[in-house]
Amino acid sequence: MARKNDTPTVQVTASPGSGGETHQQADGRPHITTNHGVRISDNQNSLKAGDRGPTLLEDFVLREKIFHFDHERIPERIVHARGSGAHGFFECTVAIPELTKASLFQKKGERVPLFTRFSTVAGGAGSVDTPRDVRGFAVKFYTQEGNWDLVGNNIPVFFIQDAIKFPDLIHSVKMEADKGYPQAGSAHDTFWDFVSLMPESTHMVMWAMSDRAIPRSLRMMEGFGVHTFQMINAKGETTFVKFHWRPKLGMQSTCWDEAVKIAGADPDFHRRDLFESIESGDFPEWELGLQVFDEEFAAAQSYDVLDATKLIPEEVLPLRIVGRMVLDRNVDNFFAETEQVAFLPTNVVPGIDFSNDPLLQGRLFSYLDTQKSRLGTTNFHQIPINAPKCPFGNFQRDGMMQMMVPKGRANYEPNSLGANGEDGGPRESPKTGFATITTNDDRNDPTQKLRVRGALFADHYSQARLFFRSQAPIEQAHLASAIVFELSKVALEPVRLRMISNLRNVDEGLAKRVADGLAMDLPAASKPAKAPIDMEVSDALSIVKKGDPAMPGRKVAILFDEGSDKAEIDAVVKSVEAAGGSALLIAPKVGGISVKGGTLKADGQLAGSPSVLFDAVAIILTKAAAAKLSKEGAAVQFVMDAYGHVKTIGHNTGAQALIDKAGVEPDEGVVSLADFAKVAPKRHWDRESKVRTLA
Numbered sequence: 082m083a084r085k086n087d088t089p090t091v092q093v094t095a096s097p098g099s100g101g102e103t104h105q106q107a108d109g110r111p112h113i114t115t116n117h118g119v120r121i122s123d124n125q126n127s128l129k130a131g132d133r134g135p136t137l138l139e140d141f142v143l144r145e146k147i148f149h150f151d152h153e154r155i156p157e158r159i160v161h162a163r164g165s166g167a168h169g170f171f172e173c174t175v176a177i178p179e180l181t182k183a184s185l186f187q188k189k190g191e192r193v194p195l196f197t198r199f200s201t202v203a204g205g206a207g208s209v210d211t212p213r214d215v216r217g218f219a220v221k222f223y224t225q226e227g228n229w230d231l232v233g234n235n236i237p238v239f240f241i242q243d244a245i246k247f248p249d250l251i252h253s254v255k256m257e258a259d260k261g262y263p264q265a266g267s268a269h270d271t272f273w274d275f276v277s278l279m280p281e282s283t284h285m286v287m288w289a290m291s292d293r294a295i296p297r298s299l300r301m302m303e304g305f306g307v308h309t310f311q312m313i314n315a316k317g318e319t320t321f322v323k324f325h326w327r328p329k330l331g332m333q334s335t336c337w338d339e340a341v342k343i344a345g346a347d348p349d350f351h352r353r354d355l356f357e358s359i360e361s362g363d364f365p366e367w368e369l370g371l372q373v374f375d376e377e378f379a380a381a382q383s384y385d386v387l388d389a390t391k392l393i394p395e396e397v398l399p400l401r402i403v404g405r406m407v408l409d410r411n412v413d414n415f416f417a418e419t420e421q422v423a424f425l426p427t428n429v430v431p432g433i434d435f436s437n438d439p440l441l442q443g444r445l446f447s448y449l450d451t452q453k454s455r456l457g458t459t460n461f462h463q464i465p466i467n468a469p470k471c472p473f474g475n476f477q478r479d480g481m482m483q484m485m486v487p488k489g490r491a492n493y494e495p496n497s498l499g500a501n502g503e504d505g506g507p508r509e510s511p512k513t514g515f516a517t518i519t520t521n522d523d524r525n526d527p528t529q530k531l532r533v534r535g536a537l538f539a540d541h542y543s544q545a546r547l548f549f550r551s552q553a554p555i556e557q558a559h560l561a562s563a564i565v566f567e568l569s570k571v572a573l574e575p576v577r578l579r580m581i582s583n584l585r586n587v588d589e590g591l592a593k594r595v596a597d598g599l600a601m602d603l604p605a606a607s608k609p610a611k612a613p614i615d616m617e618v619s620d621a622l623s624i625v626k627k628g629d630p631a632m633p634g635r636k637v638a639i640l641f642d643e644g645s646d647k648a649e650i651d652a653v654v655k656s657v658e659a660a661g662g663s664a665l666l667i668a669p670k671v672g673g674i675s676v677k678g679g680t681l682k683a684d685g686q687l688a689g690s691p692s693v694l695f696d697a698v699a700i701i702l703t704k705a706a707a708a709k710l711s712k713e714g715a716a717v718q719f720v721m722d723a724y725g726h727v728k729t730i731g732h733n734t735g736a737q738a739l740i741d742k743a744g745v746e747p748d749e750g751v752v753s754l755a756d757f758a759k760v761a762p763k764r765h766w767d768r769e770s771k772v773r774t775l776a
């Protein structure tokens with residue numbers, strides 16, 4: 082359930098036992114073990130049959146080691162594969178409660194931890210750091226209200242206006258599909274072909290061909306949220322906002338010739354620069370600036386603020402600096418942290434919201450999807466670098482690599498398990514939970530984004546009532562009995578009561594029958610959100626009212642034994658088959674049984690072919706066989722069940738003793754062999770009240 086994500090410590094070589102001396106060598110070093118904790122005595126030699134013999138399959142130490150190695154890599158990011166990250170913090174330098182209720186902006190001096198990853202876009206994970214390319218600038222704030230990911234670039238605009246063009250853009254810029262090159266560069270046919278056909282890319286091309294695309298250091302780049310976002314304050318007032326990161330060191334770029342030479346001299350130039358500066362205590366720092374504006378401002382511009390290929394010049398709308406980001410800790414493990422970090426533009430916190438920018442809207446789909454593909458499980462949020470640092474929990478369960486062990490049975494909501502003294506799990510927070518800003522970005526458009534259902538959806542009972550009232554009496558009895566049975570299995574009395582309260586809105590008679598069946602007092606009716614109405618009864622909703630079933634597709638059993646009349650048996654088989662059913666012969670023994678007129682083999686042995694497997698039964702016996710089978714439990718049960726399950730029973734006069742023994746009373750469903758096929762598929766519901774009590 083809800084848990085706090087403590088800073089993870091990963092012991093690569095230590096036994097994962099209780100710690101302490103027994104898990105350490107004499108010199109204090111931990112034992113090397115298998116993944117399952119077994120100490121390894123020799124990590125240098127595999128197990129062989131003799132000193133020059135083949136390696137043995139038995140060597141689980143070798144196999145586990147190679148197996149794990151074989152699976153070390155995960156799919157690299159489809160874009161931004163090459164990246165470098167670091168831990169740090171965000172500090173609010175100017176509180177802005179008038180703009181947003183987001184907790185990280187409420188108090189000057191307040192800090193939240195964060196993780197930032199910078200990246201190139203086009204190249205693979207092992208490509209060089211200094212191609213001419215856009216740089217990713219992604220920040221994950223671990224706030225007390227959940228993670229906020231600001232997934233931006235070092236350029237304030239983008240190539241395309243609509244996310245539907247993103248796969249085309251990326252296909253065109255990455256290495257060409259047939260050749261597999263160039264790596265990490267846009268200087269090739271397909272990229273320029275694409276942008277030449279996409280006039281909306283022109284602005285971004287200016288930026289991408291500028292010195293911004295060959296930064297001197299990751300520490301010397303600006304960052305941008307690119308899109309227009311929204312903020313909402315505690316009073317519910319909203320505003321548009323664009324986010325900017327400003328490097329304390331100022332901006333600097335390389336010369337192109339320099340960038341090319343650095344690629345050869347030090348392919349890891351930026352990664353090394355970031356790592357070493359943090360290692361030496363020279364912590365990179367950025368200011369967070371906001372461009373804040375309203376609908377009136379937006380409407381007054383010559384471009385659409387929802388268009389990600391446009392920026393708002395600072396001279397028109399100056400930045401308001403509200404905080405700073407300091408990166409002060411390198412990762413302990415590149416893979417566990419930088420590679421596994423999963424940024425999601427959908428990660429917003431109360432106080433921050435999206436706009437209708439169609440590029441942003443598409444991103445809201447894409448990132449969650451890609452993380453499943455990259456990290457292999459919907460539980461990627463449990464990986465320490467991705468997990469919130471505030472308590473979190475819900476009713477999502479299971480999935481690959483589940484690390485949590487939730488207790489109890491509350492894995493759904495609503496539930497009333499808490500009233501029973503159980504842990505009912507977490508609940509919605511209507512006041513403090515994230516609530517989408519309802520107004521449309523175009524405030525003149527009355528359409529609202531709402532989590533609601535239309536007013537008529539509130540009628541929950543009229544059609545339940547229609548269904549119940551449309552059933553034949555026997556069907557109503559079955560339905561009531563079924564609820565009685567199910568609720569009798571419910572140990573939580575308030576649940577039974579609540580259910581009966583609800584049933585009173587369906588049909589008073591039904592509620593009463595259920596209450597009686599459970600020997601409970603009838604509780605007050607629950608108050609429906611909308612009072613039910615009486616709809617015209619519909620016979621089409623009833624099985625019984627649709628008429629008697631026909632023979633095709635039905636199975637009939639013919640019980641016989643030694644001495645039975647083959648002619649009688651053949652006649653029943655023929656009539657059943659003629660009507661479209663299938664007849665199967667059942668006898669105490671399956672091999673050749675001598676009957677009057679020949680020998681017959683049975684399709685099923687009596688003990689293994691109870692009458693529940695058939696739609697109707699015919700019993701064709703001699704008097705002697707009937708007397709014998711009356712002492713045979715399987716035979717008596719066969720008939721008793723057919724009777725109890727209100728099936729048609731056809732029989733000859735010889736079978737009477739068995740019929741009587743099974744307690745069969747004459748009714749329209751107990752017939753002679755001559756009439757059998759006509760009524761065989763039918764259930765004789767009038768009989769049911771004689772064989773069981775229904776609610």
Ligand code: HDD
Binds near residue numbers: 218232245308424
């Ligand atoms: Fe994206 C990664 C930035 C548009 C789909 N994107 C990714 C990363 C950054 C950006 C910085 C790397 C995050 C990391 O370090 O792990 N992307 C942007 C910006 C965009 C943008 C600033 C436009 C303003 N992206 C964009 C669109 C789509 C994507 C329109 C798809 C419709 N982006 C992805 C992705 C990636 C990704 C495929 C690959 C790896 C990942 O998400 O985690 O889902």
